[in-house]
Amino acid sequence: xxxxxxxxxxLEWTCHPVRHRPVTGILVGGLVVLLVVGAQLSFGxxxxxxxxxxxxxxxxxxxxxxTRYRIADDKASIRSIFxxxxxxxKLYRRLAADHRGVLLSPFDRPSRLDRFHGLNLRFDSADKxxxxxFLQSRVGTSPDS
Numbered sequence: 001x002x003x004x005x006x007x008x009x010x011l012e013w014t015c016h017p018v019r020h021r022p023v024t025g026i027l028v029g030g031l032v033v034l035l036v037v038g039a040q041l042s043f044g045x046x047x048x049x050x051x052x053x054x055x056x057x058x059x060x061x062x063x064x065x066x067t068r069y070r071i072a073d074d075k076a077s078i079r080s081i082f083x084x085x086x087x088x089x090k091l092y093r094r095l096a097a098d099h100r101g102v103l104l105s106p107f108d109r110p111s112r113l114d115r116f117h118g119l120n121l122r123f124d125s126a127d128k129x130x131x132x133x134f135l136q137s138r139v140g141t142s143p144d145s
Contacts, residue, residue: 010072011134015101015122017063028063032056069121071134076104076119087119089138097132104139 018025032053039052061081068079077086092104096114101122105114123131 010070011131012068012070012072013123013127013131014066014068015124016066017100017122020124025064028060032060067122069123071138074138076121078119078121085119089135092119092139095132095135095139097128099128102132102135104135 035056036049036053040046040049043049043052065081070077070079071089074089075086076089077084079085087104089104091106093108094105094110096103096105096110096118101120103114104119104121105111106117107114121131121135
């Protein structure tokens with residue numbers, strides 16, 4: 001993760017998980033290759049093998065490609081190669097933090113719907129305190145850990 005220049009009202013950072021977990025990156029890459037080879041052996045069709053390669057590559061791309069995060073003007077935005085997602089921080093009532101990121105949840109208590117209605121912001125452990133303090137001042141709640 002690389003911190004970006006910021007104003008007091010803005011926080012920006014970039015998360016690139018494969019940089020911090022290269023062994024996992026190698027293992028996942030090997031698994032993708034094995035699955036594509038398995039598809040070729042099972043189907044025996046080049047087109048289906050290429051479709052398998054595309055699907056497998058897209059499914060692991062958030063781990064291999066950098067994602068940029070920005071919190072400014074009471075909005076959180078996530079920008080990756082596949083597009084941009086921006087949400088108002090006023091929608092969120094609770095923070096749930098772990099060692100890889102923080103989940104902004106619209107629910108007061110933990111819910112099974114958090115994954116679908118929440119916003120997951122990944123960070124490096126070096127940026128954890130800075131991101132959590134900034135979000136706590138915006139959302140107005142202390143993070144669940």
